[in-house]
Structure formats: structure tokens, C-alpha cells
Amino acid sequence: PARDEILVDAETFPTDGYIAESAARMTGCRIRAVPAAEIGAACGPRTAVALVNHVDYRTGRLHDLPGTTAAAHAAGALVVWDLCHSAGALPVGLDAHGVDLAVGCTYKYLNGGPGSPAFLYVRRDLQPRFDSPLPGWNSHADPFGMAPSYAPADGAVRGRVGTPDILSMLALEAALEVWDGVAVEDVRAKSLALTDFFLECVAAYVPRGRVECVTPAAHAERGSQVALRCEDAEEVMRELIARGVVGDFRRPDVLRFGFTPLYVGYADAERAARVLADVLAERHPGGGPPGAGGTGG
Amino acid sequence: PARDEILVDAETFPTDGYIAESAARMTGCRIRAVPAAEIGAACGPRTAVALVNHVDYRTGRLHDLPGTTAAAHAAGALVVWDLCHSAGALPVGLDAHGVDLAVGCTYKYLNGGPGSPAFLYVRRDLQPRFDSPLPGWNSHADPFGMAPSYAPADGAVRGRVGTPDILSMLALEAALEVWDGVAVEDVRAKSLALTDFFLECVAAYVPRGRVECVTPAAHAERGSQVALRCEDAEEVMRELIARGVVGDFRRPDVLRFGFTPLYVGYADAERAARVLADVLAERHPGGGPPGAGGTGG
Structure with missing residues (x-):
């Protein structure tokens, strides 16, 4: 059968759940909520993708990223990890564990300040297939070409949208400087x-x-x-x-x-x-x- | 027949076109590009919505907002106006002309600086039907309730997404103060x-x-x-x-x-x-x- 199921960590941060619902509605998928610890086992032949919070925003419980990712892959599914409460606080190992996709904010442990920019991770071999629902001039292969049709840039640039918030980016740049030389x-x-x-x-x-x-x-x-x-x-x-x-x-x-x-x-x-x-x-x-x-x- | 056509100003700012294409793809509509001056006449029984730039970003031509809006309405279509090059430069009259939806940036004639926040206009009587594809905690009826299911707020708040870029908002606030008392x-x-x-x-x-x-x-x-x-x-x-x-x-x-x-x-x-x-x-x-x-x- 086609993969038309999105698994969502049952205790997910609400906004993640709202966006997942919206994505499901637009793509004709359905959402199934499962406790984070059971997500790996719950992935099946209809699972397109699972969305899991690395750390539960309420309890602070750290979930098993390597094990869940491996189980999802064994079932043929992709995993999106929300790293808001782990980026900058603990080693994550996205590359090491073959994580497909990850998102996160920079205003918690990365100290970017309120409303600072979010980030996106796409595994290198998936990048050529990454298809943003929010294409913008800033993710275009030729941003100043102002071409009438969209041609996505290669690599990380493809995840951009429009003009970034320059003031917030400058503040984030300063915030990230404290990480120089820090393991x-x-x-x-x-x-x-x-x-x-x-x-x-x-x-x-x-x-x-x-x-x-x-x-x-x-x-x-x-x-x-x-x-x-x-x-x-x-x-x-x-x-x-x-x-x-x-x-x-x-x-x-x-x-x-x-x-x-x-x-x-x-x-x-x-x-x-x-x-x-x-x-x-x-x-x-x-x-x-x-x-x-x-x-x- | 169902309304499955999105008309786009043929000289539209490219990003508008890219987003329109993406929205069409996700909703099963198709895009038709028409010169801005002909958009009103081109609206037909299959037209769901027309997207028009109030001022052409390249030539500086100001398009006929009242006439195009009235013609679209006569055909049963909605219109989205891109006001990037008119907001803060000339009277627009969204309420007076019954405009359905409008978007724009604040970094041109509103002086918000690079990457400053965008804005959205939704006609008052359409607001209860406004259905954002990007629901967030900040557009929820009870933002700090952290409810697992999404319930949109009433009014303008419904157009919000997540945490706004606070630094950019502060700069914009200062930029807009120069408008106090200015017609x-x-x-x-x-x-x-x-x-x-x-x-x-x-x-x-x-x-x-x-x-x-x-x-x-x-x-x-x-x-x-x-x-x-x-x-x-x-x-x-x-x-x-x-x-x-x-x-x-x-x-x-x-x-x-x-x-x-x-x-x-x-x-x-x-x-x-x-x-x-x-x-x-x-x-x-x-x-x-x-x-x-x-x-x-």
C-alpha cells in the first residue's frame, strides 16, 4: 500500500502537531499519535514519516534517537527529529545515526534570543530530493535572476525561503561565537x-x-x-x-x-x-x- | 465546475509565483499567467483566486486595484494583492474597495529594514473562514494552553505562526513611529x-x-x-x-x-x-x- 501515514509523538510540542496535521491535510495523509518510546515499533508499511521530539518539552525525558531512527528505517519510513530541547545541550549525532530530517530552534540552548531563526537538517543524500513547500527567491538556484519559474538551489541553500531576518541573524551569529572551541x-x-x-x-x-x-x-x-x-x-x-x-x-x-x-x-x-x-x-x-x-x- | 484555477499576474514578483505554484500543487489547482491589466476580464467560473501585484516591481506601473477587484468579484473569484511596492507609498483602500486578501513587506516604503516582518490582510467578513496552512502556537486561540489540537484564534491573531522575530519587530515598531500624524x-x-x-x-x-x-x-x-x-x-x-x-x-x-x-x-x-x-x-x-x-x- 502507499505510505500515507504520519506518526506523531503523542506528547509532541503542540506546534509540531499542528503543522503535521496541516501537512497531512494538504498531502492526503493521516496522522497517528503514538508514545515517543513506541514510535520505532509502530512504523509500518504505510508509514511515510515519523515526527519525534528528541527531548519532551514538558518532562525533559530524552528519547532514543539511534534506536528509533534505526527501527523506522527498517520499516522503510523517514524520521524527523525536533531538536529544540537538545541542540546546544547534548551531542545528537545526526550524521552518525543516519537521521533523515531534523528541525529546531536557536532560542533555547543556542542562546539566539526570542524569535531567533530556526534551522533545518536534511541528510546529504536526501538533499537533491528535498522539496520545500515554501520556495522563495532565497532558495532559488539563481536568486537575483528573478526567473519566472522556480529552480531550487543545491545543498543547504534549498531550505531557505525569502529574505531572512537580518537583525535576528546578526544576534544569532554573536550568540554562536561563544561556541568557538567548545565541545x-x-x-x-x-x-x-x-x-x-x-x-x-x-x-x-x-x-x-x-x-x-x-x-x-x-x-x-x-x-x-x-x-x-x-x-x-x-x-x-x-x-x-x-x-x-x-x-x-x-x-x-x-x-x-x-x-x-x-x-x-x-x-x-x-x-x-x-x-x-x-x-x-x-x-x-x-x-x-x-x-x-x-x-x- | 469547481474553482480550480489560480490566476497569476504574468509579470509577478517571482517569489509570489513560486509560492502560487506550490499552493496550486498542494491543492490540486492549476496556474494561469495573465497580464495584470487583463486579470479582471480573465476571471471566470473556474477561477478560485487571482494574485496581482499592485505595483509592478520592475516597471513601477500601478495597476487598477478597484477595477480588477470588482471584476474578479463579479466572476465569483477572490483576489490577493501584493502591496510590497505600494504600502507606505500611496493610498490603497483595501476596506473601501472590498479587497479579499493582501500581503506585503515592511522593508520597502515602511522602512522596517532588511528582512523585517511581512504582513497579511484578510477582509473582516472572511476572517472566520481564514484557514492558515502554517498554524502555530502563536495563532492558537489559547497560545499558552499548549493544547494537542489546533483551535485558531479569532481576528488578526489567526494569521500569526510561531514566535515572531522580536528584534525585527522592535526595529519595525520604531520605523512605524515616524508615521504618527502623517497622512x-x-x-x-x-x-x-x-x-x-x-x-x-x-x-x-x-x-x-x-x-x-x-x-x-x-x-x-x-x-x-x-x-x-x-x-x-x-x-x-x-x-x-x-x-x-x-x-x-x-x-x-x-x-x-x-x-x-x-x-x-x-x-x-x-x-x-x-x-x-x-x-x-x-x-x-x-x-x-x-x-x-x-x-x-
Whole structure:
């Protein structure tokens, strides 16, 4: 049968899902949502492509990129990885693992600032077949030829659209300069040390039972964030931000703390846990003794 | 019969044509290219939509927006106007003329700088039916709800996609502040006076026969640019730019001069014509006496 199925990570970042739905509608495919860990096994003879988030934006769980990619390929499917929460935080190995396609943003661990440019990866041998639904003068083989018909450029240029946002590109260029001479393996080591240390501090400072860690303890399953389930998480995050500890609230009950190893240090991690404990103590004084119990999940 | 035809202005800006082709391919429509002046008459029972550039990017000809829109509507078609070369330069009257859809950039007459944000216009009564092929969290009815399914916001917000380029938006905001208290009718009056004056200066300074104006002389058919056909136009423009007169070369033989009335003055127009005459005289000394003959077209 024709490949008319798009598999989507069931916990996908919503925008990914919206775009996948739109692509499915325009191409006559149908969407099937599957838990990320089961995507590889779910790929079948009708699967055209699977869309998976390398790190779950809510829980911070790191998914198995090599295994899922290999399983999809064995079924004849392509995989698109969303790297928003892993690019700049940990080694990904797109080439090494034969990944087909990847997308991501530069405003999280690549420090490009709000609304900075996105990126696209297309495996080298797929590039001649890459067919953009958004062709533009800037992806044309002869951009200033102003030819009436479209002829895509070779290589990476084919993924461009129109005039890029020059100011954002300049800011991103400066942001990426801090990576000169930095190995992503070293960044990953510090990231894991930071998130381990933060979890230790939370266990030491926060009364038992007030928060539950939903980010996996195993290093191989952890991105560069820590997500804590917490009662009244929205109000708690508001109070943290007011005290200079800037994380995210994710509905319904998650406090999300991202650790960007190039500029977040151990003192920041310790302070974040201490301020969290203070906020929780002020909201419900005497809520129980400190202890590691709450953070083991 | 079903409406499966997309009419495209035959001289359309290439990127518009590429996107129209892509949209046609994805929706099963076919493209038909028609001269802009004939688009209204060419709309028929199979025409879904017509795409027209309000001002031809090459010649500077201003097309008949009210008449074309009315003719398209009489045939049951919708019209999309590309306003890149008219927004900020002349009154457009989208609401007054019942225009369905319009798009444009802010980096020409709106002074937003290179790669500044684009804009979209959707007629108020069509907004509830507006169905974006690029749905994003920022066009969702509840952006921070992170809902797995897409529900479009009402009104203009529905046209958004993802996180906007914040730096470019800030620059655009500053660029638009100069419009506070400025009537576009006054800008249009100065634009026409500037382009008239530039043409007079060209006629006075440039030897007869060295350039031919391809922008219409009639005010009702002129945008805010002057396009001069010229031998060796690419080299001539290079020399103009080297002397601080920054226009565009458009293949095969057009010099394009844009007049942004909010900051271009009569002295700039005079100097541009004088430098053009100098450049042409140096390239071919004694090329004939000055005269209006060359600029009347």
C-alpha cells in the first residue's frame, strides 16, 4: 500500500502537531499519535514519516534517537527529529545515526534570543530530493535572476525561503561565537552535573512531598532541564520569577527549569532550589521535613 | 465546475509565483499567467483566486486595484494583492474597495529594514473562514494552553505562526513611529512630485537616447519608483552605488530608483539624476545632446 501515514509523538510540542496535521491535510495523509518510546515499533508499511521530539518539552525525558531512527528505517519510513530541547545541550549525532530530517530552534540552548531563526537538517543524500513547500527567491538556484519559474538551489541553500531576518541573524551569529572551541560533550557533562546538583539541592531544601521530579534520574534519559510537579505550580512559578529564578510553568502542574551550561553555574542551581524551598515554605509553613523522597521520580 | 484555477499576474514578483505554484500543487489547482491589466476580464467560473501585484516591481506601473477587484468579484473569484511596492507609498483602500486578501513587506516604503516582518490582510467578513496552512502556537486561540489540537484564534491573531522575530519587530515598531500624524495622501503627493522632478532632471541632464523611462508618465499608473531602461544597466548601477546613489539593477536592462517620501528629498532626486548623467557621460563621452526625448515612455 502507499505510505500515507504520519506518526506523531503523542506528547509532541503542540506546534509540531499542528503543522503535521496541516501537512497531512494538504498531502492526503493521516496522522497517528503514538508514545515517543513506541514510535520505532509502530512504523509500518504505510508509514511515510515519523515526527519525534528528541527531548519532551514538558518532562525533559530524552528519547532514543539511534534506536528509533534505526527501527523506522527498517520499516522503510523517514524520521524527523525536533531538536529544540537538545541542540546546544547534548551531542545528537545526526550524521552518525543516519537521521533523515531534523528541525529546531536557536532560542533555547543556542542562546539566539526570542524569535531567533530556526534551522533545518536534511541528510546529504536526501538533499537533491528535498522539496520545500515554501520556495522563495532565497532558495532559488539563481536568486537575483528573478526567473519566472522556480529552480531550487543545491545543498543547504534549498531550505531557505525569502529574505531572512537580518537583525535576528546578526544576534544569532554573536550568540554562536561563544561556541568557538567548545565541545558539546563538555557542555553535556556540565549539564548533567548541574541538573544532578539541582536535584540534590531540591532534595535537601524542599520539604518532602511538596514537589515530584518528572524528569528521569538516568542520565541517558535526561535532557538539560528539570521538571518538577508541584501544587499551585502557576503561582509558585510567578513567585520564583519575581525573585529572579526564571523558569516556566507548563500546564497543568509542572515547574520547568532549563540549564544552559555555557552560562548557568552551580551557584545559580543552588539558589534556584533555595528560593523554591523558601517560596513553598512561605505558602504552607511547616509542610513537612526536608527529604529526598519527593524528588526521586 | 469547481474553482480550480489560480490566476497569476504574468509579470509577478517571482517569489509570489513560486509560492502560487506550490499552493496550486498542494491543492490540486492549476496556474494561469495573465497580464495584470487583463486579470479582471480573465476571471471566470473556474477561477478560485487571482494574485496581482499592485505595483509592478520592475516597471513601477500601478495597476487598477478597484477595477480588477470588482471584476474578479463579479466572476465569483477572490483576489490577493501584493502591496510590497505600494504600502507606505500611496493610498490603497483595501476596506473601501472590498479587497479579499493582501500581503506585503515592511522593508520597502515602511522602512522596517532588511528582512523585517511581512504582513497579511484578510477582509473582516472572511476572517472566520481564514484557514492558515502554517498554524502555530502563536495563532492558537489559547497560545499558552499548549493544547494537542489546533483551535485558531479569532481576528488578526489567526494569521500569526510561531514566535515572531522580536528584534525585527522592535526595529519595525520604531520605523512605524515616524508615521504618527502623517497622512498617506500627503506622502503620495510628495512621491509623485519627487518622481516627476527626478524625470525632469533626467531629461535635462542625461543625453538624449541614453535611457528610456518604462514607468508610466500618468500619475494614476505610477507607483513610487522610476525604472529607466539603459544600456549596460548592471555596470551603470554599480557605478551609481559607488557614488552613493543606491538603486537596484533589474535584469535585463533596468535601473530602478525607489523614492521613499518620508526621507528622500528633492535634492536627493536632483543629485541622483546628475550622477547618472555623469556616469553615462564618462562611459561614452559625447553621447548626444541632453533632451527630454529619452524619458517620455
